[in-house]
Amino acid sequence: MPGLNEKYEIIVGLEVHAELSTETKIYCACKNSFGAEVNTQCCEICTGLPGTLPTLNEKVVEYAVRMGLAANCKINNITKQDRKNYFYPDLPKAYQISQYDVPLCQNGWLDFLVDGEERRVGITRIHIEEDAGKLLHGESFSGSLVDFNRCGVPLIEIVSEPDIRSSKEAKAYLETLKQILVYLGVSDGKMQEGSIRCDVNVSVRLKGQEGFNNRVEMKNVNTFSGAARAIDYEAARQSALMEAGETVGQETRRWDDVKGENILLRSKENAMDYRYFPEPDLKTIVVDDSFVSALKEGLPELPNRKTARYMREYGLPAYDAGLLAESMDRAAFFERAAALGLCQPKNISNWLLGDITYFLREKKMELSESAVTPEKLADMVSRLEKGEISGAAAKIVAEALLDSGLSAGEIISEKGLAQVSDRDALESIVDAVLADSEKAVIQYKSGKTNVLGFLVGQCMKRSKGKGNPAVLSGIIAERLK
Amino acid sequence: MELYEYTAAELSAMFRAGECSAEEITRSALDRINTAEDKIQAFLTVTEENALETAKSADKKFSAGETLPPLAGIPIGIKDNICTNGILTTCASKILGNFIPPYDATVIKKIKTHYMPILGKMNLDEFAMGSSCENSYFKKTRNPYDTERVPGGSSGGCAAAVSAGEVPLALGSDTGGSIRQPASYCGNVGLKPTYGSVSRYGLVAFASSLDQIGVFAKTAEDAALLYSVICGKDEKDATSVRREYPDFAADISNFDCKKLRAGVPKEYFGPGIDGEVRDSVYKAIELLKENGAEIREISLPSTDYALSAYYIIACAEASSNLARFDGVKYGYRSEKFENLIDMYERSRSEGFGDEVKRRIMLGAFVLSSGYIDAYYNKAKATQALISREFASAFEQADLIITPTSPTTAFKLGEKTADPLQMYASDICTVTVNIAGLPGLNVPCGLDGKGLPIGMQFVGPHFSEEILLKAAHFYESLRGELPRALL
Amino acid sequence: MPGIDVKKIARLSRLLIDNSEAEHFQREMENIIAMVERLPDTSDIVLRLNPEDKMELRADKTGPSLKRDELLKNAPQSEAGCFVVPKVVE
Known part of the structure; x- marks a missing residue:
């Protein structure tokens, strides 16, 4: 009506x-x-x-x-x-x-x-x-x-x-x-x-x-x-x-x-x-x-209050803040990780709500049952922010953090995931890839510059995920000029 | 003298001295039941096998040299509104005619741990509603002093059985006088303890805030022995009171009458009280006075209102307590019905007697929307008033003495036509329940027709010790009372 | 004195009262109510909850339940481990 x-x-x-x-x-x-x-x-x-x-x-x-x-x-x-x-x-x-x-x-x-x-x-x-x-x-x-x-x-x-x-x-x-x-x-x-x-x-x-x-x-x-x-x-x-x-x-x-x-x-x-x-x-x-x-003293901060505070203190979007606050365990984990000051709270939130949640679900595990600690996660996120590892490598580290008991650094060196930014090493990889990707090179030169992503991907693959994609991208662009 | 004629204290001493076995005591009682029950009709169920089994185990423990509690081997009758695991518990109602509880009342657990053989379940007015035992669905119990007369009620079966020698002890319940009034009519000692001193767990509720389990015995000492067994805080009854409960029998003779201040409220000796009853109670008071007691005339001006307040509160609670009898989980279900509501209505209408229906409806009325303030809340206020008057009376008296009932036992059928006349026989006892106080009936003589007259002692909360001692002392002054001749 | 609607009270109590009984109950209940009407003026009495009447609470610890057979033993009608009532239309 x-x-x-x-x-x-x-x-x-x-x-x-x-x-x-x-x-x-x-x-x-x-x-x-x-x-x-x-x-x-x-x-x-x-x-x-x-x-x-x-x-x-x-x-x-x-x-x-x-x-x-x-x-x-x-x-x-x-x-x-x-x-x-x-x-x-x-x-x-x-x-x-x-x-x-x-x-x-x-x-x-x-x-x-x-x-x-x-x-x-x-x-x-x-x-x-x-x-x-x-x-x-x-x-x-x-x-x-x-x-x-x-x-x-x-x-x-x-x-x-x-x-x-x-x-x-x-x-x-x-x-x-x-x-x-x-x-x-x-x-x-x-x-x-x-x-x-x-x-x-x-x-x-x-x-x-x-x-x-x-x-x-x-x-x-x-x-x-x-x-x-x-x-x-x-x-x-x-x-x-x-x-x-x-x-x-x-x-x-x-x-x-x-x-x-x-x-x-x-x-x-x-x-x-x-x-x-x-x-x-x-x-x-x-x-x-x-x-x-x-009882009043023992009362936890309630999720509605917590959400508002996360938006205010950490600048999180309402949706993310609400999701974090929903679970008391996850909220406490987030706050401890953020308090270390090693990395951006928003990045911690993204990892917690994204990949960590995904892997936990895969492993049918609760956050509290896993081996990851706020310190370890913050450490990993900060290494990612500093470019020590790639995003792809970070996913591997994150998953390993849940059940290995090792620190991010230990996992990176054990799995050889440290990102390679050394120009010489990367140049030889780029050259090898370009030699194998004749078609893409032609396309690039004819103006289809969007194949750059494909070429970077190929390089990453050849470097077993260790190459710094930004550096790789730069080298490719130079070579094909 | 036959074993069944002795008091529980005497039997206990004889058993301990090895003069008789628990089995012999129990068999004597069972024999007495066999001969007397035709005339008295006090039992709804006789549990002969159970009783003998318990008696034998008491005997076995005794011969093994084990320490036994004082009442071990002394048989007892249980009012049929107290739940007994595996034994019919009917409340003398058609609606619970086939109900076998899967659990024991707390008092029954205690009786069992004391190795007291349970002889059976005693008749009562249906759901303990009545003053003559005539409201039983199953049978009408007779007064051993005159089998044309009622034993009183509602615990009529208990009182008659003790008086007839069928049981030396019995457990009853008292909501408005249901122990004291029949004890008075049948010449027993009847103790209605302080509300909260005996667990109500397993007592089928009539009026929860007034109901109290108590004891029937031949003497005050026997009553003290049995009360010591059943009293105490029970985790299963939130209204039971945690405190020290002494051994009430151990020190019962230690009583100084000269220190007793007894209050005599004039309101309990008015024109409604039969002349012979009044004279007999006055005579007993005089006897106490001669022995050094200080007698004080006191006033409890709100006594007149007690009966009304009592019926409102009791019926209100009963209407709710008895709603669960609906033909679904246990008890009687009507043979034919159209639908759920019809099943409820037919089962309840066919299952309950008139007095019960009357009280359920009165209770539903006083609680119903628009009336609760005028009736139920006003009755609760009156209750507060009555309690207050008792409290101030006990500032000047250690106990209060009144008649237990306005008359002696009346004839069967004499008062069934008029509920109000029947209710009036509780006029001296309901105040005690209203105020949650302990009250005790002790026989103080016979009237011209040879019927027992009862005197009531009322004390402050948890003053059972004084009541029992005073009654024990009075018994020694009074001497033996003529027994019922069957 | 309020007129007592015995039929209504009977319905509320799930009791069936036929007309002759209704009259009988009506009279009796009115007598009882008349007795009640004599209650004193108690307007000065305020009923309050008494903190001295404090209840002990039960610890939250599991105890035994009844066996189902025991529970159903007294039931007028049972089936499939349940009590049975005439079909209820919700």
């Missing part, structure tokens, strides 16, 4: 559920891991057998507080848990232990970049709760099957303010959130395993309008790009309704990413009455100030 984008403004708030990567579940000692055989990672507690009681995992509180600090939240020192009551086969106690009026963390914000511009989205709250099990459907079964393995997997729910104004912003926010979760080590961020899921709240209003219209909550949004599609679809649906003079109802809809549309689940009149009340099986959660400040 043309023109509607100019007329209406999209208001989005996101509720993100992230599974925490603790060893055990939130209220029992069952292993917290994905992919086990059905109903093999459950006990009497997480399946809600009569008489059982929950005990809260200390790591869950710690991870949630760390995420809260990363999102600039106020940490509530004294909190509690509440029961959210509803019947569903994947919820064995028929209530979810969650937090209602006093979340562990609240009133924070996150900064991130959208098209190079800084955006800030408010974080309303972060609370802890338990995940539910899974229903499996299949034609061959007499009904739906229930697998309780996921019951009691710890979750944090991160609720944003309705500060997001486009699907693009929503996607950038989600990506930032995921990056931080992974960075802090509080979640593995594996979307395909459902480690991060989100509910999307959308409303639209006329540009310039004060206050908000009814919002629609969309469930079953499983990917970040799906979230963007769901937002655009819903915004268009709501603007169309408003154009037709109808009001948008406060309702919950289910997003179908395959069909690219959503359907009504329930309207406000049928809203669930969860009958929240304080969980009587758990006592007060007290997080001391000293605990919080220790």
